[in-house]
Amino acid sequence: MNMKSSVDIISEWDIVAARQLGRNEAKDAGFGTVDQARITTAISELARNIYLYAGKGNIEIKQIVEGNLKGILVIASDEGPGISDVRKVMEDGYTTSGGLGAGLPGVKRLMDDFKIETVVGDGTTIIATKWLR
Template sequence: MTQAFRVAVSRDADIVTARQLGRELATKAGFTGSDLTLIATAISEVARNIVAYAAHGEILLDLAERNGVSGLQVIAQDHGPGIADIDQAMRDGFSTGKSLGLGLPGARRLMDEFEIESEVGKGTTVVMRKWRR
């Protein structure tokens, strides 16, 4: 039986919690070393976006498996303002806030799979997966 985590995200402390639980679950999936850091960093980036742009949302963390390969799935979802232009938001350096604009594109680079759906006025969902090698 998998041990999934659901982390409500509305403040900086929740980012830390999501990151720690993601690292813990990734360890159970067999990840080690730098992969744990990459996963924790990607979780931090999407959780930070929730706090900065949507005020509140959640991170769902769960083990994944495909073709006998274990991994970790991270789903970040919110009901915030949404992203009007996803292509633009996925470009390094673009930000509607005061950040460096590296969060979403950085998270995409850190993980093996990255999907984003967003609707203005309804919110954003990011699904990321990392697979053991």
């Protein structure tokens, strides 16, 4: 059962829509309220990054099953400027927006698996997974 849902991120309202979708999918997958909050916070951060840095992009959220593991897969993709220094953006406290967001290190902490694929001038895809315990 691989239901796919996604939200195009174009305006700030889409960040809210992505959060809501994430919460619904996480709840549907059987995550408790604490993990639901972790997942929605991560999605919010990823969606905000797309909105701030790329202008537009997409958040895809799907329930996945690998063997006896169930989880939520979040794919944030954009065709923005890309990330020139991935190590730098992964440092705690690093921000270019001056925001109080947890940034990408926060997303990595909130989720179980985290991967960045980025090409400068071409865009960024971030794949994050949270497994049901």
